[in-house]
Structure formats: structure tokens, C-alpha cells
Amino acid sequence: MSKGQETKERILGRALDIASTVGIEGLSIGELAKATEMSKSGLFAHFESKEALQLEVLETASAEFADLVVKPALREPRGEPRIRAMFDRWLAWETLRTGGCPFMAATFELDDRPGRLRDTLEATQREWIDTLTRAIQIAMDEGHFHPDIDADQLAYEIYGVFMAFHLYHRLLRDSDARRRATDALDYLLRSAK
Amino acid sequence: MSKGQETKERILGRALDIASTVGIEGLSIGELAKATEMSKSGLFAHFESKEALQLEVLETASAEFADLVVKPALREPRGEPRIRAMFDRWLAWETLRTGGCPFMAATFELDDRPGRLRDTLEATQREWIDTLTRAIQIAMDEGHFHPDIDADQLAYEIYGVFMAFHLYHRLLRDSDARRRATDALDYLLRSAK
DNA sequence: GACACAAACGAACGGTCGTACTATTTTATA
DNA sequence: TATAAAATAGTACGACCGTTCGTTTGTGTC
Numbered sequence: 001m002s003k004g005q006e007t008k009e010r011i012l013g014r015a016l017d018i019a020s021t022v023g024i025e026g027l028s029i030g031e032l033a034k035a036t037e038m039s040k041s042g043l044f045a046h047f048e049s050k051e052a053l054q055l056e057v058l059e060t061a062s063a064e065f066a067d068l069v070v071k072p073a074l075r076e077p078r079g080e081p082r083i084r085a086m087f088d089r090w091l092a093w094e095t096l097r098t099g100g101c102p103f104m105a106a107t108f109e110l111d112d113r114p115g116r117l118r119d120t121l122e123a124t125q126r127e128w129i130d131t132l133t134r135a136i137q138i139a140m141d142e143g144h145f146h147p148d149i150d151a152d153q154l155a156y157e158i159y160g161v162f163m164a165f166h167l168y169h170r171l172l173r174d175s176d177a178r179r180r181a182t183d184a185l186d187y188l189l190r191s192a193k
Numbered sequence: 194m195s196k197g198q199e200t201k202e203r204i205l206g207r208a209l210d211i212a213s214t215v216g217i218e219g220l221s222i223g224e225l226a227k228a229t230e231m232s233k234s235g236l237f238a239h240f241e242s243k244e245a246l247q248l249e250v251l252e253t254a255s256a257e258f259a260d261l262v263v264k265p266a267l268r269e270p271r272g273e274p275r276i277r278a279m280f281d282r283w284l285a286w287e288t289l290r291t292g293g294c295p296f297m298a299a300t301f302e303l304d305d306r307p308g309r310l311r312d313t314l315e316a317t318q319r320e321w322i323d324t325l326t327r328a329i330q331i332a333m334d335e336g337h338f339h340p341d342i343d344a345d346q347l348a349y350e351i352y353g354v355f356m357a358f359h360l361y362h363r364l365l366r367d368s369d370a371r372r373r374a375t376d377a378l379d380y381l382l383r384s385a386k
Numbered sequence: 387g388a389c390a391c392a393a394a395c396g397a398a399c400g401g402t403c404g405t406a407c408t409a410t411t412t413t414a415t416a
Numbered sequence: 417t418a419t420a421a422a423a424t425a426g427t428a429c430g431a432c433c434g435t436t437c438g439t440t441t442g443t444g445t446c
Contacts, residue, residue: 026218041405099305100305108301111292153376166304180345232394238392392442398436405428406429409425410426
């Protein structure tokens with residue numbers, strides 16, 4: 001890999017950290033330059049615009065999410081175990097970076113602002129929900145869940161449990177947040193049987 | 194009411210609208226001045242700092258939430274009907290302003306930034322969760338719910354349903370979002386019996 | 387109508403924003 | 417090691433940021 005590529009990845013890594021706390025709009029070139037100990041212009045030369053940078057930050061996050069959450073979970077046995085693995089890793093992902101899941105932060109920033117950033121984020125989230133839904137359907141096929149479960153609805157509810165985890169953990173600093181989340185998931189999965 | 198007070202309230206009303214879409218940090222004095230057709234300085238004279246303005250925006254939102262959601266729901270019959278009323282009005286609140294529930298937007302902006310703004314928001318959210326939890330306890334007292342229900346846990350799960358509604362409605366523009374949310378609540382409440 | 391005060395304004399401050407240039411340094415290749 | 421290319425730095429730009437200031441306009445009271 002060329003030095004430029006290396007630097008770029010270093011930049012994107014730091015950018016993702018920062019964006020997770022101050023948001024993807026709050027992320028500024030100057031601040032990012034300080035954080036990476038580069039000049040603004042030297043850093044900026046790696047991207048054709050701020051929007052392009054933001055887009056690459058989102059894509060970096062997606063790639064990382066795929067590596068840390070999706071792919072490992074897909075190596076777990078089909079059905080319920082795989083769903084639990086997804087959820088566990090999802091929670092770990094949420095607590096990985098200083099500011100929590102960058103997609104959550106971005107969602108509430110971008111949901112009302114049309115543009116490529118929003119489109120990318122929406123696509124990413126849809127994809128993850130699809131993955132979740134498919135895992136549920138597999139669990140039905142495997143006989144782990146009752147056959148007339150509404151997989152989309154269950155995915156919705158699981159997503160809700162995750163989001164509440166963010167709230168309780170990040171804003172309320174509730175030390176029971178993790179237990180609350182896993183209990184809620186347990187309950188949902190048990191009811192699905 | 195003095196003219197100054199009237200103007201201030203007009204400003205705060207618009208500020209709340211804007212903050213619901215661009216966030217409470219994204220809200221700028223200049224933009225707000227344009228939206229209210231005032232000069233920056235004339236507007237700023239009503240507040241001692243930007244942070245003070247933001248704080249008052251949050252307080253305005255709290256007052257409105259109390260008027261539109263909490264108080265009306267508390268006039269409903271004790272127990273399950275009151276919980277349903279809370280949830281219905283909560284959903285309506287989410288769809289009231291252009292950018293959705295301002296507390297949700299603020300939560301994901303402020304959760305990692307210490308300060309008075311964060312403290313106020315956290316207190317507000319705790320209060321609402323408490324209200325929700327009390328309503329659940331009342332439903333248990335009334336015999337609507339099973340006596341060994343974990344009220345805190347149920348409040349957590351209801352909150353999750355609401356947050357997922359935001360995601361599906363705002364980001365995914367899912368036309369089934371409302372049904373998903375009410376179905377999820379139905380399911381939770383039915384299981385609590 | 388004179389007066390005091392409240393309310394809003396316009397201009398300017400030092401900073402930071404994203405971005406466009408040119409210049410310099412570092413890296414890779416012949 | 418010379419040279420071209422790539423990577424980084426420096427400087428400057430117009431726009432907007434939150435904030436301060438002195439001034440003007442509006443409002444209500446004697």
C-alpha cells in the first residue's frame with residue numbers, strides 16, 4: 001500500500017472516532033487535522049470535498065461494522081445462536097468507540113437532510129435490518145422460532161432494544177443498560193418460540 | 194406580557210423547529226435571525242449566550258412536551274389506558290415538528306459532551322422515564338398487569354419501541370412505522386397481563 | 387409633548403469554516 | 417543518485433460563527 005493510502009486510512013480512522021462523538025456534520029477539517037497532526041491542506045488533499053470525506057467516513061464505518069459484527073456472526077450456527085451473536089456483537093460495537101455507534105449519531109443528524117450522505121446511511125441501515133430479518137427467517141426455517149412469526153416486526157423490536165441501550169448507556173449512564181438490553185432480547189426471542 | 198417576552202417566545206418557538214432538524218448545536222444565531230426576520234444582534238440581546246439560548250430551547254421543548262403529552266395523558270383513566278394514551282401522544286409528538294422529537298436529536302448530539310445542556314437533557318429524559326414507570330406501576334396496582342412485572346424493564350422496552358419508530362419513520366420513511374410501533378406496544382402490554 | 391426605558395439594529399471583532407492555490411518536502415523509480 | 421511523481425505544507429480567500437459595541441427606534445408614563 002502506498003504511503004498516501006496509509007495516511008488516508010489513518011485519517012479516516014481518526015475521523016470515525018471524532019464523528020462518533022461530535023457527529024458527522026460536527027466533524028471539521030481543522031479539528032481532524034489537529035487530531036492527525038497534519039496541516040489542513042495536506043489532509044484535505046486526500047479528499048475532493050468535505051462531503052466526500054464524510055461519505056468515506058460512513059463507508060469506513062460500514063466496512064468496520066461488517067468486519068466486527070456481521071461477518072463473525074455469520075460464522076455462528078444458523079438460527080437463534082446467530083441472532084444472539086449478532087446482537088452481542090452489535091452491543092460491543094456500540095461500546096467500541098468513544099461516542100458509541102456512529103450510525104446512530106448519524107441517523108439523528110441526517111434523517112431530515114436530503115443528500116448523498118443520507119442516502120448512503122439509509123442504504124446501510126436497510127441492509128443491516130435485512131441481514132437481521134434474514135437471520136430471523138433462518139431461525140424460523142430451522143424450527144427455532146414459531147413459523148408464523150413476523151420477521152420484519154421482530155427485527156423492528158430488536159432494533160428498538162438496541163436503540164434504548166444507546167439511550168440508557170450513553171445518556172443516562174445506566175450501569176444496568178447492558179442487562180436491560182440482553183433481558184429484553186431474551187424475552188423477545190423466548191416469545192418467538 | 195411585554196413585547197420583549199412575546200418576541201422571545203416567538204424566537205424560541207422557531208428555534209425549537211430548527212433545532213429539531215439541524216440539532217441544537219447546528220442551530221446558529223444567524224440562521225435563527227433570518228428565520229425570525231430579526232437582526233442577529235437584536236435577537237441575541239434576548240439571551241446572554243448561545244448556551245443560554247440552547248438551554249431555553251430545551252426548556253421550551255420540555256414545557257411543550259408536558260402540555261401535549263404528559264398532562265393530557267394523566268387525565269386518562271389510571272392503568273393501561275393511561276399508558277396507551279402516553280404512547281399515542283408520544284408518537285404524535287414525534288411527528289409534530291419537521292425534524293421529529295427534539296429530545297431524540299439532542300440525545301445523540303449531547304450524550305458525549307459534558308455540560309449544562311447535557312445535564313438538563315438527561316434530567317428531562319429521566320423524568321419522562323419515571324413518569325412512564327409510575328404509570329406502569331399504577332397499572333399493576335390496578336390489576337391490569339401481572340404483579341411481578343418489572344416496571345423499569347417494561348419502560349425500557351417501550352422506550353425502545355419509540356426510538357425504533359423514529360428510525361423507521363424518519364430515516365427509512367417506512368409507511369408501516371406507526372403500525373409497527375403500535376403493534377409492538379400492544380404486544381408488550383398484552384404480555385404484561 | 388418630554389422623558390426614561392425597552393427593544394431592535396448595524397457594524398465590527400477575532401475565530402473557524404471549507405476550499406483553492408502554490409511551494410516544498412518526501413517517496414518511489416530509472 | 418538523478419528525476420519524476422506523490423504527498424504534505426503554507427498561505428490566502430470569502431463566508432459564517434458567537435459576541436460586543438454604540439446607536440437608533442419604539443413604547444409607555446408623567
